[in-house]
Amino acid sequence: MSEAREMIRVEKLNKSFGDLHVLKDIDFTVKESEVVVLIGASGSGKSTLLRCLNYLELKNDGKIIIEGKETDPKKDDLNKVRQKVGMVFQHFNLFPHKTVLENVIEAPTQVKKIKKSQAIEEAKTLLDKVGLADKADDYPSRLSGGQKQRVAIARALAMKPDIMLFDEPTSALDPELVGEVLATMKELAKEGMTMVVVTHEMGFAREVADKVVYMHDGRIVEEGEPHQLFDHPQEQRTQEFLSSIL
Amino acid sequence: MYLNIIKFGEALIESRSLFAEAAWLTLKLTAVSIFIAIFIGLFFALLKISNIKVLEWIANLYIFIVRGTPLIVQIFVFYYGLTEIAMISGFWSATLGLAFHNGAYIAEIFRGSIQSIGKGQNEAGRSLGMNRSQTMKRIILPQAFRRALPPLGNQFIIGLKDSSLAAFIGLTEIFGAATTMGANTFDYMTWLLVSAVYYLILVFLLTLLVSFIEKKMAASD
Ligand SMILES: Nc1ncnc2c1ncn2[C@@H]1O[C@H](COP(=O)(O)OP(=O)(O)O)[C@@H](O)[C@H]1O
C-alpha cells in the first residue's frame, strides 16, 4: 500500500502574541485528500493554527512544511505558498466593491495573470459548481450569508489550491443556511480536496472528517478518527468538551 | 433698499463677463490644486500607515506644519519662494500653495478611510496570493476612496472658498475681481455680494457633482 503524500507537516510549532503563548508545541500532519477537522473551545488557538498554515500569522518557533517545502518568511515569497493554500473565513470577506464574478476572477487575473476571458470561463464553471451561476453579476451585498460563503469558496478554488483551510465557515450563518455551505464542502471533500476545517458542526465532522483534532489551551490534546474521538475519547478534557457542546 | 436691489442686479449683469472669467480662474485654481492635493494626500496617507517610523514621522511633520500655520502665510511663502527662485507664475504658486495645504487634510481623510476598511479585506487579498501593493491598489483603496468621498467633497468646497486667498497675490479670481471692482467704484458691499453669489453657485454645482459621483459609486450597495 502506498502512503498518501503528506500535504502539511507541522512540528513543534509555537506562536505567541506578545506574552500570550497561543500555540504550544503543535505537531500535526495532513495527508493528500484528507479532511481534518479542528475542534476546541473559543480561544484555544484553532484560528491561529490555521492562519499560521498560510502565513497570515508568522510562527515563533518550529516547522511548517507545506507539500514538502519549508518556507522562510524572510527570504521566500509567501504569495507563492498562499496560492497553493486557499482560505475561507468566518465572515466571508468578499470584496464588496466587486461583483460575484469579479471576486472570483480577481486573483487568477492579477496574481496568475491568466487571460480575462479564460478566467471568466473558469469562474463560471466554479460558480455553477457552488450553485450560483445566476448570481455572477450581482454584488455581494445582494446575497444571503450562505451564498456569500459559497462565493468565497469559489473565489478560493479559482486559484486551484492544493489545500483548503476553512475557519468556522458556517458560524456566522443563520441556521437554515448552514446546510448549503456544508453541502458544498462535502462535495469538495468527495473530489479529493485536502481540507483543514475549524468547525462546531459535529455532524459534518462525523460524516466527512478523516481525522478530528481536539485543541485545548494551545495544545493538541487528542486526535483520531471521528467515531473514535467522539464515541471513545481517551482524555478527560476531550470528554468534558464534548459533553459541554452536545 | 429698493434702489440697492436694482443696483445690485445691474452690477451682477454688467459685470458678467469679468466675473465669468474670474469664476473660471477660481475653478481652475480649485480643480488643479485639489487634483494635485489628492496625490499628495494619498502619498502621505500611505506613509502614515506604512508602519515605518521615519516615514510616519515625515508625514506627521508635514501635517503639523500645514495645520499649524495660516493658509495665507503658506500661499505667500509659495509665492515669494517660487516666483523668485523658480520663476513660476502667480497662478502656479497659488495652485501649489493650495495643493500643499489641502494635501494635509486629504491625507488625514484617506488615512481614516483606509483604516476603516476591515482587516479581513486585506487578509482575503493576501490569502489569495495577492501581494501588498496589489491588495492595497485593487481591494483596499477603491473601498477607502468611496468612504472618503463625503469628507473629500467637503474638503473640495473648503478648497474652493480658500482659493479666494489667491487674490492677495494678485490673481483676479472671484474675490480678486470683487475687490478690484470695489476699489474702482468705492462700493465694496455690492461687489462682495456679487462675489458671494458666484461662490454660492459654484459650491452648489460642486455639491451636485459630489453627490452624483457618490450615487454612481454606490452601485454595489
Ligand atoms: N492578533 C492577535 N493578537 C493578540 N492576541 C491574539 C491575536 N489573535 C488571537 N489572539 C489570542 O490568541 C488566543 C487564541 O485565539 P484563536 O486562535 O483565535 O482561538 P480560536 O480560533 O480557537 O477561538 C486567544 O486568546 C486570542 O485572544
Ligand SMILES: [Mg+2]
Ligand atoms: Mg477562531
